[in-house]
Amino acid sequence: MTRAQEHGLQLLESRGSDMAMRGERPGERESAKRRGDESVASVRLERSVRAAAVASLDEGEFVRRLHQAGVLVRPRFVADRDDVVAGYSVAVRPGNRDETIVWHGGGRLARDLTLPRFRDGWPDTPQSAQAGVDEWRATWRNPMRYTPVAPGRE
Numbered sequence: 001m002t003r004a005q006e007h008g009l010q011l012l013e014s015r016g017s018d019m020a021m022r023g024e025r026p027g028e029r030e031s032a033k034r035r036g037d038e039s040v041a042s043v044r045l046e047r048s049v050r051a052a053a054v055a056s057l058d059e060g061e062f063v064r065r066l067h068q069a070g071v072l073v074r075p076r077f078v079a080d081r082d083d084v085v086a087g088y089s090v091a092v093r094p095g096n097r098d099e100t101i102v103w104h105g106g107g108r109l110a111r112d113l114t115l116p117r118f119r120d121g122w123p124d125t126p127q128s129a130q131a132g133v134d135e136w137r138a139t140w141r142n143p144m145r146y147t148p149v150a151p152g153r154e
Helices: 025-034 041-055 059-068 115-119 128-140
Strands: 071-077 085-092
Touching: 041 059, 041 071, 041 085, 041 115, 059 071, 059 115, 071 128, 085 115, 085 128
Parallel strands: none
Antiparallel strands: 071 085
């Protein structure tokens, strides 16, 4: 008998999957409350990232869709390189200049929101890889003033 059964608890399906979201922290709830937001930033970001990833056919489109959703995004390059992206971080666009930007790594939002996971579903061609790197570089320079390098289907 498992501990959950012993106490009459039911295991959630999400517990065994790789799609579990992380919990909300008290500080995040307080911050959202001060801003008048109904949900914490990490939950909103998780939803935006998931929606952008599902709708995107490649990495470049993913970056453009995140920006269209009002999300700040920046790449995490492999050490000493600016042509190989290993991961990414996202943040809610601040409402004013005094507001601190809090960055969240994709894997911190949810286990299935890592860049390597997304890449499993996108084409792996030199052209798509270069297009993705071009968009990442464009947002890396200044996430607040990102301009897409190439227009996409979005």
